[in-house]
Amino acid sequence: MITDPISLLKFEHAILRVRFQMIKECLNIELGWNMLENTHYFIVNWHAKIEDKYVFPVLEKMGINVKPLSNDHLLIEKYGNSVLKEKRRDWAERYIRIVIDHNLNEEKIFPKEIEEHDILKDIIADMRNFSGYFEFTGLSEYDLYYSE
Template sequence: MITDPISLLKFEHAVLRVRFQVIKDCLSSETGWEMLRTTHYFIVNWHAKIEDKYVFPVLEKMGINVKPLSNDHLLIEKYGGSVLKERRRDWAERYIRIVIDHNLNEEKIFPNQLGREILKDIINDMKKFEGYSEFTGLSEYDLYIE
């Protein structure tokens, strides 16, 4: 059961690591490229937006410079789009490494927890994001709010 936003984001990071391993193994087929497309869509249209909207402002208030992480989100969006357009395996592998390294850097500076009130807001956004449960295996009922 997920009880706070940081645990949720770390869970999503773990889902991405697993998906990326499968994607690397499947890039010689259309299945791998389709998985990369849906993973990139999830990163750009959900995961990075939630971090930018809810987590990074809190980190800034704690005196942490989040600009490099926000810039990484832009790089990941643009580079991932190019990877999908060009369908180059070497670029895809580099993209995967960039995202994984970025997520590991985030986890180094994430606080142990953020307020549960933020989790409520994330859950409201989650209900509007089509395909969240299918992508992560989580539903709003897997998240605990007092």
């Protein structure tokens, strides 16, 4: 059960690692590139936005420097767009390493949890409006819990 924003982000990181493993195995066919495009869309339009909008401001208030991680989001977006345009396997493999390393660096600075449950409530509201979220992650709304 997901009870706070940090556990949600860590869950999404795990989903990305699994998807990237499958993508690496399929880059020699169009399916792999379609999966990479779908995953990049999720990262740029959901995952990074949620971190920047909800989680990073709280971490900054805790004295944690998140600026490099937020800057990484821009790099990941631009590099990922180039990878998808050029469809170079070596670039795709580097992109995957960049995202995985970025996520691991985030997890090193994440606190155990953020106890501001209103944040999770707001994230869930956004989640309902992000087309394909539940299909991409395999989560259902029953997996999410926040106290009023």
